[in-house]
Amino acid sequence: MTSAAAETVVAPDAVLDALEAEAIHIFREAAGAFRRPVMLYSIGKDSSVLLHLARKAFAPGKVPFPLLHVDTTWKFREMIEFRDRTARELGLDLVVYTNQEGVDEGVSPFTHGTHEHTRIMKTVALRQALDRGGYDAAFGGARRDEERSRAKERVFSLREPGHRWEPRKQRPEFWRTANTSLAEGQTMRVFPMSNWTELDIWRYIQRESIDVVPLYFAKPRPVVERGGQLIMVDDDRFPLREGEQPQARSVRFRTLGCYPLTAAVESEADTLDDLLAEMLVDRRSERAGRLIDGEGGGSMESKKAEGYF
Amino acid sequence: MALTDATEALLDHPIVRVVACGSVDDGKSTLIGRLLAETDSVPDDILEYARSTRRSGSTIPKGEVDFSMLTDGLEAEHAQGITIDVAYRHLYLPSGRRAIIADAPGHEQYTRNMAVAASTADIAILLVDASRGIRAQTHRHLTVCALMGVRTVIIAINKMDAVDFKHVAFEDFAGQIRSAAARFDLDEVSVIPVSALTGDNVIEPSEAMRWYHGPTVLQALTTWRPAAAADLRTVPFRFPVQYVVRADNFRGYAGTVVAGEVRPGDKVVVNAGSISTTVERVITMGGDLDVARVDQAVVLTLETETDVTRGDLLVAPAEGMGVDQFPRPATAFAADLVWTGEEELRHGRSYLLVSGSLEVPAVVTAIRGRRDVVSGEEMAARTFKMNDIGHVEIATDTPVPLDPYELCRDTGGFLLVERVSRDTVAAGLVRHALRRAHNVVPHAFTVDRNARAVLKNQRPRVLWLTGLPGAGKSTIADALEAALLGLGMHTYVLDGDGVRTGLNKDLGFTPEDRAENVRRVAETAKLMMDAGLVVIVSLVSPFRGDRRAAKGLFSQDEFLEVYVDTPADVVVRRDPKGLYAKAKAGTLPNMTGVGQGYEPPENPDVTVTGAGDIDAAVDRLLAALEVER
The missing domain is CATH 3.40.50.300 (P-loop containing nucleotide triphosphate hydrolases)
Incomplete structure (x- = not known):
C-alpha cells in the first residue's frame, strides 16, 4: 500500500457532511415537486436522524410537511413517550394512525402470529393512513445497507395503485435528477438516507447531539428468553408461559419496533461512546434483531411488494 | 505541514462513486464481494450466509466464503443467477474514504441500467475475463462509461489464475484494451491483472504476479483524484434552485452547489439571463457560511427582491468566463439520448424535459443517428428503442440554460418523461445549444x-x-x-x-x-x-x-x-x-x-x-x- 492509502486521512466528518448534503438535497427536491408529502416517523434512531435532516433542509423555515406514525399499539411505552415529547418540543405536525379494525378484531403478535400482525397493523395500516391523508409522497428512513434486497432500492421508489412495489416498474435514476411526476394512482416513497450505513447514523447522532429513545442504551430491563432471543416484557399484555419469569438483564436494542417482535442484545453500553465501540466489535447486521425478517432471505422483498415500507 | 496533493484529493472527495461493469461470468460479483469482505464492509451474519448458502452449480466448498453471494439481491435474481438491476454497496476504504459501488448488469439488454450506474460514477471498474479476451461487451461498457462522463477507468483483467498468472497473456490483453480505450476521452486508464477468486491484486499485491508493479484494485480506488479538466470546483458557480424557503420576513433559495463556489457579496445571474443580483447570505441551520462549494446544500438570500423560483438556475456572471462556460439559454439543443422507455421514441411527440428541478415541454425535432456501441459508429435511424443510444436535436417550449454535459453533469443532463405514463423514457446529455436557436427571434409584426x-x-x-x-x-x-x-x-x-x-x-x-x-x-x-x-x-x-x-x-x-x-x-x-x-x-x-x-x-x-x-x-x-x- 502507498503511504497515502494506509493513513486514515478522511475524517468521518467529511463523509457525514457529504451524506447530510445529499439527504438535504433529496428532501428539498421532493418537497418542491410533490403536492402533499408526509414523513413516515417510526420513532427509531433512523427517524430521529431523518427528522433532524428535514429540519436542516428547510431552516430557517419550518418542516413543510406532517409526520405520520403508524401505531400498532404494541410499541414500547418509552417510544410513545419519546414521540409525544419530540412533537411537542419541536412544534411538529404529528399524525398518529392506528388500524382500528385490527384493534377491534384483537390483532396481536401473540394471537395472530408475527406475519399477520405485521401485515394488518403495519402494512395495511400504512396503506390506509396514506390513502386517507391523500399523500402523494412519503419520506422514509430506509437505508441500502439494511438488508440485501434494499441494495437495489431507488431513492425515489415508485408505488403503483394500492401501494404495490413492482421491481420492474422502477424508474432509472440518473445523476441527481429525479423524475417526480406521477400517473393516476401512483405514489412515491422517498429515501433521503439511502446511502447511509448504520455506523454513519450513530456517528451522526453523536456529532449532532440528536436525541434518541433511551431503549438504545443498556439498562437493566425485564426480559424473557425465547428461541435464543431476549424479549422485553414491556407491559402486562405479554402472555408468560408456564414457569417463565422475567429477569432483569442489562440489555439494549439495535432497532425498535413492536416490543414482542424486537429482540434485545445483552450489553453494558450506556453511553454513545460505549455503543459505537461495541458496534465496531459486533458486526452483526441490525435486522438480525428483527423477528419478522427471519422468514427466508427475501421476505423483506415480498413484504415490500405488498406495500410494506 | 503542507498537505500532499493526494491527501487534499481525499479530503475533497470523501465519497467516491464507482460503477462496476462486466457480466456475472466475468466474476464481477466475486470481485465486489471480496472487496466488501476484506475491507470489513459487510456484517458478520451476511458473511456467514455467504459461507453456508450455495447457488446451484457453485463449485466453492461450503464453509468457505462464496463472495458472489454477498452481493445477491432480489429473489428473481437468485432464481436466475443473474444481476438485473443496479445495486448500491458501501465500501469502507482504509483511508477513511467511502466508496459507493454501483453494481451494474453486463448484458446488452441492460445498457440502460449500466448508464444509470455510470451517470454518477467517478471511476469505472471494468472486468475482462482473461480466459476469454475482449468481447463486444467490453467495447459497449467503455462506450457507455465514456458517454456518461466517467473519466477514470480501471480495467481488471480477471481470472489470471486460469492463465497461470502469465505476464505474456496479460500484456497481450492490456495492449488491446488500451487501444480500445484510446478512442474515448478518458483521463486515466489503468489495467490491473487480478484474480477475484484467489484475491491476487484485489487488496494486496499478488505474490504470483511479481512482474506487475502497479496498484491493486483497492489502492486504485483509495488514491483516486479527479483530473483538473473534470474538476467541478474549477467550473464557474452554478446553483439550481430547488425550493423557496419562507419564514417571517425571510425568503431564501434552497439548493445544492453543483459547480464552483459562492460567497456573500458574489454577483449572480438568474437563468443566465438579463437579471443579475448579489448574494447576501449563505445559510445553513448550523449558521452562516463564508463560502459554499460543490455538493454543499445551502440556502442563499439575495440582496434585491427578484422573482426567483424552483427550477431557476443561479450562475456566476459571464464576465471573465470562457465563452463555453456560460450557459446561454436556448430552445434547441444537440444531445445524445440513452433510450430507457418500453415505448419507442416518437419523433415530434411532446415529452417533458426534466433537468434538476427544471421541467419544460420538449420535442425531439430530428433523429441524427443511432450509435453502434460496439464499433462506436453512428448509423441512420428513424426511432430509438429501449437500450439504444443515439444523437438527436431537441427543442424546448421556452429557453432553458442547459450546459454541455461534459462541463457539468447536473446542468447538462436531462430526462425525457412521457406525458401520460409518466415513465422516464430517456436520459439526455446535451452536446451543445444549437446556434439557430439564438438567431431565430420571432419578429414583432405590426399586423397581428x-x-x-x-x-x-x-x-x-x-x-x-x-x-x-x-x-x-x-x-x-x-x-x-x-x-x-x-x-x-x-x-x-x-x-x-x-x-x-x-x-x-x-x-x-x-x-x-x-x-x-x-x-x-x-x-x-x-x-x-x-x-x-x-x-x-x-x-x-x-x-x-x-x-x-x-x-x-x-x-x-x-x-x-x-x-x-x-x-x-x-x-x-x-x-x-x-x-x-x-x-x-x-x-x-x-x-x-x-x-x-x-x-x-x-x-x-x-x-x-x-x-x-x-x-x-x-x-x-x-x-x-x-x-x-
Whole structure:
C-alpha cells in the first residue's frame, strides 16, 4: 500500500457532511415537486436522524410537511413517550394512525402470529393512513445497507395503485435528477438516507447531539428468553408461559419496533461512546434483531411488494 | 505541514462513486464481494450466509466464503443467477474514504441500467475475463462509461489464475484494451491483472504476479483524484434552485452547489439571463457560511427582491468566463439520448424535459443517428428503442440554460418523461445549444392575429375532430364548414386524407409517423388560426399523447377537442373507403381500431356522434363556437 492509502486521512466528518448534503438535497427536491408529502416517523434512531435532516433542509423555515406514525399499539411505552415529547418540543405536525379494525378484531403478535400482525397493523395500516391523508409522497428512513434486497432500492421508489412495489416498474435514476411526476394512482416513497450505513447514523447522532429513545442504551430491563432471543416484557399484555419469569438483564436494542417482535442484545453500553465501540466489535447486521425478517432471505422483498415500507 | 496533493484529493472527495461493469461470468460479483469482505464492509451474519448458502452449480466448498453471494439481491435474481438491476454497496476504504459501488448488469439488454450506474460514477471498474479476451461487451461498457462522463477507468483483467498468472497473456490483453480505450476521452486508464477468486491484486499485491508493479484494485480506488479538466470546483458557480424557503420576513433559495463556489457579496445571474443580483447570505441551520462549494446544500438570500423560483438556475456572471462556460439559454439543443422507455421514441411527440428541478415541454425535432456501441459508429435511424443510444436535436417550449454535459453533469443532463405514463423514457446529455436557436427571434409584426380577426369579425379557433376511420369526421367537418360559410365566417378544413396527399405524403402510419402527422397538422392549424380563420381539423389522431401535444400549441380557449364518437360496429358496417375490409384481409397492418388501438379522449370539449343526425352534430358544434344559425 502507498503511504497515502494506509493513513486514515478522511475524517468521518467529511463523509457525514457529504451524506447530510445529499439527504438535504433529496428532501428539498421532493418537497418542491410533490403536492402533499408526509414523513413516515417510526420513532427509531433512523427517524430521529431523518427528522433532524428535514429540519436542516428547510431552516430557517419550518418542516413543510406532517409526520405520520403508524401505531400498532404494541410499541414500547418509552417510544410513545419519546414521540409525544419530540412533537411537542419541536412544534411538529404529528399524525398518529392506528388500524382500528385490527384493534377491534384483537390483532396481536401473540394471537395472530408475527406475519399477520405485521401485515394488518403495519402494512395495511400504512396503506390506509396514506390513502386517507391523500399523500402523494412519503419520506422514509430506509437505508441500502439494511438488508440485501434494499441494495437495489431507488431513492425515489415508485408505488403503483394500492401501494404495490413492482421491481420492474422502477424508474432509472440518473445523476441527481429525479423524475417526480406521477400517473393516476401512483405514489412515491422517498429515501433521503439511502446511502447511509448504520455506523454513519450513530456517528451522526453523536456529532449532532440528536436525541434518541433511551431503549438504545443498556439498562437493566425485564426480559424473557425465547428461541435464543431476549424479549422485553414491556407491559402486562405479554402472555408468560408456564414457569417463565422475567429477569432483569442489562440489555439494549439495535432497532425498535413492536416490543414482542424486537429482540434485545445483552450489553453494558450506556453511553454513545460505549455503543459505537461495541458496534465496531459486533458486526452483526441490525435486522438480525428483527423477528419478522427471519422468514427466508427475501421476505423483506415480498413484504415490500405488498406495500410494506 | 503542507498537505500532499493526494491527501487534499481525499479530503475533497470523501465519497467516491464507482460503477462496476462486466457480466456475472466475468466474476464481477466475486470481485465486489471480496472487496466488501476484506475491507470489513459487510456484517458478520451476511458473511456467514455467504459461507453456508450455495447457488446451484457453485463449485466453492461450503464453509468457505462464496463472495458472489454477498452481493445477491432480489429473489428473481437468485432464481436466475443473474444481476438485473443496479445495486448500491458501501465500501469502507482504509483511508477513511467511502466508496459507493454501483453494481451494474453486463448484458446488452441492460445498457440502460449500466448508464444509470455510470451517470454518477467517478471511476469505472471494468472486468475482462482473461480466459476469454475482449468481447463486444467490453467495447459497449467503455462506450457507455465514456458517454456518461466517467473519466477514470480501471480495467481488471480477471481470472489470471486460469492463465497461470502469465505476464505474456496479460500484456497481450492490456495492449488491446488500451487501444480500445484510446478512442474515448478518458483521463486515466489503468489495467490491473487480478484474480477475484484467489484475491491476487484485489487488496494486496499478488505474490504470483511479481512482474506487475502497479496498484491493486483497492489502492486504485483509495488514491483516486479527479483530473483538473473534470474538476467541478474549477467550473464557474452554478446553483439550481430547488425550493423557496419562507419564514417571517425571510425568503431564501434552497439548493445544492453543483459547480464552483459562492460567497456573500458574489454577483449572480438568474437563468443566465438579463437579471443579475448579489448574494447576501449563505445559510445553513448550523449558521452562516463564508463560502459554499460543490455538493454543499445551502440556502442563499439575495440582496434585491427578484422573482426567483424552483427550477431557476443561479450562475456566476459571464464576465471573465470562457465563452463555453456560460450557459446561454436556448430552445434547441444537440444531445445524445440513452433510450430507457418500453415505448419507442416518437419523433415530434411532446415529452417533458426534466433537468434538476427544471421541467419544460420538449420535442425531439430530428433523429441524427443511432450509435453502434460496439464499433462506436453512428448509423441512420428513424426511432430509438429501449437500450439504444443515439444523437438527436431537441427543442424546448421556452429557453432553458442547459450546459454541455461534459462541463457539468447536473446542468447538462436531462430526462425525457412521457406525458401520460409518466415513465422516464430517456436520459439526455446535451452536446451543445444549437446556434439557430439564438438567431431565430420571432419578429414583432405590426399586423397581428388580433388585427386580422377583428377585420374578419370573428374569433379564430381550432376544432379538432378525432375519431375512428369512417366515424363521420369529414362529413361533419364539411357540413359544419358549409354552415359557418353561410354565416359569413372565414374557415378552412384540414382533412387527414387531404394533407397526406401533399404536406405529409412522406409519412406512413406507424405510431412515429402518426405523431409527426399530427404535429404538422397542428402547426399548420396554428398558422391558419393566426391568419384569423376558424380551422376545422378532421384527423383520426388515435393517440392521446399526440393530441395533447397538439393542444399544447394553443391557449386554452383556442382549441376545442371534438370526439366523433361512433360505435365501432356502425363504423365497420359503413366502411366508406373499404379500409376495414382491407385490414381484415391483413393488407393494412396499422389500421386504427384493428391493428392499432384508438385512445378515445378522456375529457373532450364536445362529443358528437357520427351515427345519427348530422345537423344535430353541427348544431352542437356551433353552440360550442358560440355562434347562432
